[in-house]
Amino acid sequence: MFNSEAVQPHVDFLVGVRLITEVLYPVKSGKEATVYVCRAHPDTGRDYFALKVYKELTKRSFRRDAAYQESRLYRNNRVTRAFEQKTEFGQSVQFGLWVGTEFENMKNLYEAGVYVPEPIKQVGPTILMEFYGREGAAATLLQNARLTEAQARDIWALLKANIEMMLGANLVHGDLSPYNILVDADNSEDPLRIIDFPQAVDPRFNPSARALLDRDVRNTLGHFSKLGIHENASWLARDLWARWQRAEL
Secondary structure, eight states, X not given: OOSOGGGHHHHHHHHHTTSEEEEEEXXXXXXXXXXXXXXXXXXXXXXXXXXXXXXXXXXXXXXXXXXHHTTOOOSOHHHHHHHHHTOXXXXXXXXXXXXXXXXXXXXXXXXTTOSOOOEEEEETTEEEEEXXXXXXXXXXXXXXXXXXXXXXXXXXXXXXXXXXXXXXXXXXXXXXXXXXXXXXXXXXXXXXXXXOOTTOBOTTTOTTHHHHHHHHHHHHHHHHXXXXXXXXXXXXXXXXXXXXXXXXX
16 A cells, blocks of 8 residues: 555554544655545544655655755754765755655644644654544545635635635745635535645745745635635735734734
């Protein structure tokens, strides 16, 4: 089921600490990771968890990595040189950074009230998190969701608020699009989750953050504009950035 036998010990650990009892099936696969549905251990009080398994280093595609890694500092000169020279050791450092960074980003955002899956545990190249869906069926990607105009307006309003909350928590998603937003339009009290955070950046330190925020707003609003919602993406991003700079978020 997994891309590498190296993943199995980490799954065995999650079973051993009574978080899950078994891995059931994959629900989402991309260039960098595959997400599986797991049966939760009864002690957790949950029915299911989602397990994100990063693919082997040689099979991963760190897209546009330079913009995201800017400002992630390394105190060890050997690490810095290896990373810059793309040696095998440097790539392993990069791999560990992305997995660990995603888990930390999710924790920080979840604690800030952003609609992200609750992060449960990181073990090696795996992240165990809240399963968002119904009876083992994962929620629909925004890209594939069929929404009424009223539902679209409600979800867009909530998504805008979440982009604002992320910025207020000093994070810009950096790759936000209809392909990493899960929606359950029939659940008016809890209709979405934002996923995939390894590339999120801190706008206090990353000089690319402003441009990445612009793109996040443009990519998401572009989808909702097809559903009858017309706002100015450039103005929205500019207003968010200005309020963040004034510490108003």
